[in-house]
Amino acid sequence: MVEGALWRRWVFFYIPLTLFVFVLLFPFYWMLITTFRPDGELYQPWNSPRYQPFWTANPTLEHIKYLFEETLFSKWLWNTMFIAAISTMISLFCGVLGGYALSRLNFPFAGSLGTGIFITYLVPQTLLFIPLAEIIRNFKLGDSPWALILTYPTFLIPFCTWLMMGYFKAVPRELEECARIDGASRLQAMLYIIIPVAIPGILSAGIFAFTLSWNEFIYALVFLSSSEQKTVPVGVTSELIRGDVFFWGPLMAGALLGSIPVAMVYSFFVEHYVSGLTGSVKG
């Protein structure tokens, strides 16, 4: 707490914090209010006397209804969920095994392999999307969820591996040695002793990876073409804008409903998410 007089507390603490929270959250409020606002109120110019920014007297569900009846929104939600879940699982599998090998085993080139993984962690999707689109086409994966399920791990695995290495390093060596003395093989020691201890780390990596794949855009935009294959971000972008006409009501409803699943996952595991986030930069 800020020391000193009451006015100091307001000036240096309450007012700036309130402003931060207001600015950071206002766009979500705007999404929410637009979703339930009828078109007649929505399209009032900002300088019209009937512009009513913060409230609506006639809440409506027409935009949400439009979304589910006139577009394939529910299919997009399902696609996004499915792709995010499977690619997260693949990445966790690879990341846990790789992280264990890189942090706990002695083998030639362990150090340079670790550096290599760290570098791929920093490769942005936008560097490789054009050649990757060609490769996806050559593999006959175009316009299928597998194009994304197999490519999302390229940015998730390095992150998971990096995070898991940190967790595995923190597990004391004695724990593993005890198990080995009791006759466990290396593989058994890993599966039954080390991995269970690192469960919180696995959960953190999983939550973080899930939100990352829910957020991914450019691969989904380039690799998918038919409407029923799209993910939420791509579907909303390409099907709710016709030429220059933006369907703002349904667009905001889609943005809101497309955010809710990921926000729910996040709210259940805030602590894990935060430790994943901070672990990802500390390494």
Add this chain to the structure above:
Amino acid sequence: MVTATMPATGRQKTRTRIRVLEDERWLALTLLTPTAVLLGLFIAYPFIEGVYLSLSASRVGVPGEFVGLKNFEKIWNDGIFRTAVWNTFWYTGITTVFKLFLGLWLALLLNRHFKGKAYIRAAILLPFIIPTVLSTFAWKWMFDPTFSVINWALFKLGFISARINWLGDPDLAMTSIIIVNIWRGIPFFAISLLAGLQTISPELQEAAAIDGAKPWQRFWHVTWPLLLPVTMVVVLFSVIQTFADFQLVYVMTGGGPANATHLFATYAYQIGIGTGLLSEGAAISLAMFPFLLLIVIVQLLYIRRVEVR
């Protein structure tokens, strides 16, 4: 064990396999194989393919012949590409300064004890969690020329008398994009720096206070130097993400008005996917590579220096 139910030969095989896995090198190789396959297939291979594409004259469905550095020469003489390069550097630089300053400020505010801290911390991360494309649409709607709530607020507060055409004017459009990027990046900076602040022992602050250091001096001489390693890593991560950004510009302006707000990635998309000039598009996105490499090298050198210390 499951092996007890297996036929004799199967058991034999499993045993040899387990014995092989007792060797650390074989175990490491086995454990790293899935990662190596996926990263090789979808990072290393596309990279080589990308270099090849950028040196040839391919279009969608038409593999082209080798043309050397012609594509790079062509984009070098392309005015829009030059604007995009300039935009990318400006965008990355200015947003990073603001994100660091505001993020650090927010982290310092949150590094105190107050009621409801856990909720506030969870809430302010939302801009970072919610898919960028979706939250950017909310901003685009807020910046809409006719229905802008921001114009309404500025008008009511007496700052403006006529409308501001946020996304219609080239300079203003870039500024709008920068504002949204800062908005989205603040939580990442704040939460990461907060984690760094929490590792600094409060006793150091108290000791400095007893020695008569003012709050500002305490921050500058005690907190900031100790926070620097975390700050460096956070900044470099953010710089890479911002430098290679795509979604925000794609949604806000699509590179317009009149191609004034393109970044490397959006221009590569427009040329490579939009008009189907694969080779030129690949060359534009590969042009990011030297800069990204430089950033990564700085980061690796820095991490090594910290580890040596």
